[in-house]
Amino acid sequence: xxxxxxxxxxxxxxxxxxxxxxxxxxxxxxxxxxxxxxxxxxxxxxxxxxxxxxxxxxxxxxxxxxxxxxxxxxxxxxxxxxxxxxxxxxxxxxxxxxxxxxxxxxxxxxxxxxxxxxxxxxxxxxxxxxxxx
Amino acid sequence: xxxxxxxxxxxxxxxxxxxxxxxxxxxxxxxxxxxxxxxxxxxxxxxxxxxxxxxxxxxxxxxxxxxxxxxxxxxxxxxxxxxxxxxxxxxxxxxxxxxxxxxxxxxxxxxxxxxxxxxxxxxxxxxxxxxxxxxxxxxxxxxxxxxxxxxxxxxxxxxxxxxxxxxxxxxxxxxxxxxxxxxxxxxxxxxxxxxxxxxxxxxxxxxxxxxxxxxxxxxxxxxxxxxxxxxxxxxxxxxxxxxxxxxxxxxxxxxxxxxxxxxxxxxxxxxxxxxxxxxxxxxxxxxxxxxxxxxxxxxxxxxxxxxxxxxxxxx
Numbered sequence: 001x002x003x004x005x006x007x008x009x010x011x012x013x014x015x016x017x018x019x020x021x022x023x024x025x026x027x028x029x030x031x032x033x034x035x036x037x038x039x040x041x042x043x044x045x046x047x048x049x050x051x052x053x054x055x056x057x058x059x060x061x062x063x064x065x066x067x068x069x070x071x072x073x074x075x076x077x078x079x080x081x082x083x084x085x086x087x088x089x090x091x092x093x094x095x096x097x098x099x100x101x102x103x104x105x106x107x108x109x110x111x112x113x114x115x116x117x118x119x120x121x122x123x124x125x126x127x128x129x130x131x132x133x
Numbered sequence: 134x135x136x137x138x139x140x141x142x143x144x145x146x147x148x149x150x151x152x153x154x155x156x157x158x159x160x161x162x163x164x165x166x167x168x169x170x171x172x173x174x175x176x177x178x179x180x181x182x183x184x185x186x187x188x189x190x191x192x193x194x195x196x197x198x199x200x201x202x203x204x205x206x207x208x209x210x211x212x213x214x215x216x217x218x219x220x221x222x223x224x225x226x227x228x229x230x231x232x233x234x235x236x237x238x239x240x241x242x243x244x245x246x247x248x249x250x251x252x253x254x255x256x257x258x259x260x261x262x263x264x265x266x267x268x269x270x271x272x273x274x275x276x277x278x279x280x281x282x283x284x285x286x287x288x289x290x291x292x293x294x295x296x297x298x299x300x301x302x303x304x305x306x307x308x309x310x311x312x313x314x315x316x317x318x319x320x321x322x323x324x325x326x327x328x329x330x331x332x333x334x335x336x337x338x339x340x341x342x343x344x345x346x347x348x349x350x351x352x353x354x355x356x357x358x359x360x361x362x363x364x365x366x367x368x369x370x371x372x373x374x375x376x377x378x379x380x381x382x383x384x385x386x387x388x389x390x391x392x393x394x395x396x397x398x399x400x401x402x403x404x405x406x407x408x409x410x411x412x413x414x415x416x417x418x419x420x421x422x423x424x425x426x427x428x429x430x431x432x433x434x435x436x437x438x439x440x441x442x443x444x445x446x447x448x
Contacts, residue, residue, distance in 0.1 A: 016258075022265035025272075061254075086257030088299060091250060105261035105291050108284075109317055 005119045006031030008054040011047060013070060014084070015039045015062045019104075023057060026108050030115065039063070044070045048077065055118045056081035057102070057111075060092075068093060080118040134231040135169070137189065139217065143168035144189045144228060156211075156234060158204035169230075174200040174208045188215035189228045198235060209236040246301075253298030260291045285354060286347065289314055293346035297339050304336040307345070311372065314349045318362060327362065332374035335385060338440065344417045348410050352389050352433060360431050361394035368394035368430065376439065383439045391430030399426045 010032045014020040020037040027034050035051055038044035040062055047053070048070070056074055058067050058081050074081045083092065086104040090097070100114055136148040149164045157172060170176040173185060184197035195215045202208050211232040218227040264287050271280050292313040296305045311330055319327065337345065353362065361368025374387035407424070410433065414420040420437030
């Protein structure tokens with residue numbers, strides 16, 4: 001795969017193990033190095049703290065817990081990310097409405113496109129950062 | 134219900150019945166003499182203002198749904214029905230308005246909306262799991278082509294579900310459906326010039342939308358493999374439709390025409406694609422399909438009834 005962004009480190013945050021395998025395969029096919037997967041908010045936060053990450057694919061709903069605290073931490077560090085969700089985009093919290101979203105189920109072309117955009121553009125900032133402290 | 138004085142500014146309340154007192158928590162003395170806006174939440178908002186003015190205007194049998202405020206500060210939605218009261222000369226002297234609490238109805242609607250969102254979310258998640266299970270199961274055991282075909286079909290189904298979910302499962306525009314289904318075939322990604330899509334606005338019922346989503350996906354997949362969208366050709370696909378009345382209601386004639394691709398020949402064996410196209414439409418939509426492998430490219434003509442179709446003005 002002649003992806004110029006090949007080798008970029010992408011953190012996968014997804015609670016359903018079999019879906020995370022699918023994404024790992026897709027990301028590997030695209031030439032990315034997969035970090036994780038993290039299945040819970042605290043796991044994701046720990047990895048972000050400890051490792052160098054270029055972009056994050058972030059499932060919105062982690063076994064009933066919304067992943068906004070992870071999103072907040074990524075915004076604070078300027079790490080670009082895309083939400084993955086089966087919900088319609090308008091269900092995102094107000095401050096995150098303008099952020100990129102991948103609709104489930106995943107289309108490998110869309111996964112490729114959105115990651116390429118994330119890794120070449122500046123990370124978007126939320127209109128007003130929601131607080132989850 | 135209330136009567137208000139039309140000759141004073143602000144429509145002061147001159148009569149309030151017991152059920153309005155019970156609904157708002159005020160006693161009669163507290164309400165009499167107050168402007169009707171006293172009961173309205175956000176009365177300064179121009180839209181609410183206009184609604185109140187309409188109910189307390191010159192026209193008979195007006196109505197509006199207004200957010201109202203109780204004495205304890207809590208709010209409720211009420212349907213207000215207004216009528217002017219005229220004196221002998223025809224001049225409006227009072228207004229009569231009744232209030233119906235619609236909060237329960239609103240709550241039920243919100244709850245339904247929430248459940249529908251949940252259902253859509255779960256459907257999409259389940260399809261994502263099906264996709265993942267299939268790919269893990271087939272990994273190493275099946276051709277890449279077979280895996281891609283399966284994945285493409287699941288994704289086409291999911292796009293149709295997602296569009297229907299957005300419209301609370303009522304109907305989907307044919308053009309929106311085509312946009313979604315043709316997206317992975319390059320409709321929006323530089324390949325747009327290879328497609329021409331023309332026809333009047335059509336709203337499809339859920340069953341028709343799901344079936345046509347699969348049919349368009351199969352046609353496009355076939356075009357990508359063997360026809361006008363195959364690599365190293367500059368082929369084009371024209372999709373056009375018209376609606377015509379029949380004694381049994383409206384029907385749609387849709388034409389998918391490929392050109393500029395390599396010469397095509399009928400397949401030796403019928404795969405799921407042609408079964409979906411011919412069988413799916415015939416059985417599920419009482420439609421007819423004519424499939425022709427003309428030298429210039431595949432032509433697929435679909436004729437299907439459009440039950441209860443509404444023309445969507447927004448296109």
